[in-house]
Amino acid sequence: MTVQTAIPEGFEPLGRHSLPDGTTELARFLMGKLVVRALPAGLAAGRIVETEAYLTGDAASHAFRGMTARNRVMFGPKGHAYVYLIYGMYFALNVSGAAEGAGEAVLIRAAEPVLGAGAMARYRGEVPERDLMRGPGRLAMALDIDRSLDGTDLCAAGPLWLAGGGGEPQEIGVSTRIGISRDAHRPLRFFAKGSRYVSGPASLNR
């Protein structure tokens, strides 16, 4: 009989077949799902409350000028982690979304801590619980995510994966994306209306 770390009910990895085709659909689908991380101190998880889609032909996308060493995961099979360094100090977690061969991904911008907030504080410091995962850089810090997790299969129990979540359905708002200049008008950001755990200016979150 195999002994294995127990995964609590509801935190089991999503099957890849359950991920919708289409990266914009994936960005909507991931709202309310869980990001789960196996940390030395135990499992940590957050309920996703904010995502952004980066699509083919999208000048704001890292894949706009084709595949490079950095963005290669965006061109691989869906449901894998694309992790990159931004502004020289922070990491950001994306989920690859396109059919194999095209380069698309969903940026996970913010989440509501649901498990292991104490473990997250080890990497985030003494900040309000609300701010643990509010923003892509903060979320990556809270879950100790860096480039070593680039390419991780998010549909399998490992260091990092996606789970079903559940809980109350969220009302989803749509807005322009944050922090970009090219193709900035496109309505490709999704957020949980009324959630305190969403990042960005209040004016975008209505």
Add this chain to the structure above:
DNA sequence: AACATGATGATCT
């Protein structure tokens, strides 16, 4: 609540 600024380094032109 809104805005300004500095930190800091890989990546690509």
Add this chain to the structure above:
DNA sequence: GATCATCATGTTC
């Protein structure tokens, strides 16, 4: 050499 899919801290309203 310019450009960032950001954050923390500061100032001003």
